[in-house]
Amino acid sequence: MTRRRLLGTAAALPLFRILPGHAQGGGAGQVSDGVVKIGVLNDMTGVFADQQGMGEVVAARLAIEDVGGKVLGAPVELVHGDLLNRADIGMGIARRWFDQEKVDIITGLGNSAVALAVQTLSKEKQRIVIPMSAGTTDLTGKDCGPWTAHWVYDNYSAAKGPVTALFRGGKTKWFFVTSDYAFGHSLEANATAILKSLGGEVTGSVRAPLGETDYSSYLVRAAASGAQAVGICAGGADMINIAKQMGEFGLIRRGIVPAALNCSLTNIRSIGLETGQGMVYAASYYWDQNEGTRAFAERFRALHGRPPTAFQAGSYGAVLHYLKAVQAAGTDATAPVMAKMREMPINDFMTVNGVLRPDGRVVRDVHLLRVKQPSQSRGEWDLLEVVGTISGADAFRPMDQGGCPLVKA
Numbered sequence: 001m002t003r004r005r006l007l008g009t010a011a012a013l014p015l016f017r018i019l020p021g022h023a024q025g026g027g028a029g030q031v032s033d034g035v036v037k038i039g040v041l042n043d044m045t046g047v048f049a050d051q052q053g054m055g056e057v058v059a060a061r062l063a064i065e066d067v068g069g070k071v072l073g074a075p076v077e078l079v080h081g082d083l084l085n086r087a088d089i090g091m092g093i094a095r096r097w098f099d100q101e102k103v104d105i106i107t108g109l110g111n112s113a114v115a116l117a118v119q120t121l122s123k124e125k126q127r128i129v130i131p132m133s134a135g136t137t138d139l140t141g142k143d144c145g146p147w148t149a150h151w152v153y154d155n156y157s158a159a160k161g162p163v164t165a166l167f168r169g170g171k172t173k174w175f176f177v178t179s180d181y182a183f184g185h186s187l188e189a190n191a192t193a194i195l196k197s198l199g200g201e202v203t204g205s206v207r208a209p210l211g212e213t214d215y216s217s218y219l220v221r222a223a224a225s226g227a228q229a230v231g232i233c234a235g236g237a238d239m240i241n242i243a244k245q246m247g248e249f250g251l252i253r254r255g256i257v258p259a260a261l262n263c264s265l266t267n268i269r270s271i272g273l274e275t276g277q278g279m280v281y282a283a284s285y286y287w288d289q290n291e292g293t294r295a296f297a298e299r300f301r302a303l304h305g306r307p308p309t310a311f312q313a314g315s316y317g318a319v320l321h322y323l324k325a326v327q328a329a330g331t332d333a334t335a336p337v338m339a340k341m342r343e344m345p346i347n348d349f350m351t352v353n354g355v356l357r358p359d360g361r362v363v364r365d366v367h368l369l370r371v372k373q374p375s376q377s378r379g380e381w382d383l384l385e386v387v388g389t390i391s392g393a394d395a396f397r398p399m400d401q402g403g404c405p406l407v408k409a
Helices: 003-011 053-066 087-099 112-125 155-168 182-198 216-224 236-248 265-271 291-304 310-329 334-343
Strands: 036-042 074-082 105-108 128-131 173-179 201-208 229-233 257-260 280-283 366-371 384-390
Touching (some): 036 087, 053 074, 074 087, 087 105, 128 334, 155 257, 155 366, 173 216, 291 310
Parallel strands (some): 036 074, 036 105, 229 257
Antiparallel strands (some): 280 366, 366 384
């Protein structure tokens, strides 16, 4: 994955160019330190690495190259780090990037505890943060910040589609298996609220450590509870293990369905169509959805060996939108750039006329995806079909219900 190879691939394909006429002013003199520096901080080696990891870095590089590697005449640089799913590690890297390495924005932040901590730091340092794959709705709720763009999804949008679809299909009694940290707690709370608003029932819940491998005792309790669905409030390898073990322990054969409340393309590849067939989940991007999504997937696959997840595709859109905002603002100063990010519609292969709300939530349409039967699949990554679309206005929590102090003000 060399820089030469990336540049060669980008040169052969259509580009999203930033036009010089969009700038208010110009020249590298409008850019602090003479360089625009972007940091991707996510899980590079842990349970979420497949769906985040170097794929988010590859997508960010493609966005940078698609603007010619410069903005306002200044070079754009990219750094990346592994947060190891630990708030202290993530905070240490973020603080070093802001204080010593002059990083202008941090994207990724694929762990809710880390994202909340770094968002607090961003308020102090007045730097932009773009959580890509952190799910907690507290980022745009009680802990919201003025310099945040919560980009791809959150635990409200992730829960609403599957909970609603399964409830309407007769799965009204749910048991939750939840990763025991900020992300899992938030996902369970959002799913529970949506389920109860529909008239559903929670038969019980358990919390498991991040990185757990044996879910047998949790699933025995789920089966004994009378649940018709198990809400999996976990991500990455944890989500995969829970779904697989539901099949191994016979829950799926008994009609208890795995409800994928946080799922990704690579998760389905690992679970397999035999176990996963019929499972539904919500996502804002699927690689085989239309001409635009397929075109980006081919570019990405040439470099990363597989189609992108929604988080990885979102990394491209977030970096591109930020760079467009820098150009439009005529500076990389935080306040005017964030104002432009809110003012300008978000448009790329993944998003049509998306908006960045005052609470920091990016709003776009969300798609309901269903896992194909093995006989329907035409290839290794032909795993899903789009069975519905939820408008952004319905997919995300209403802004006045989040408790964000910026909205009250």
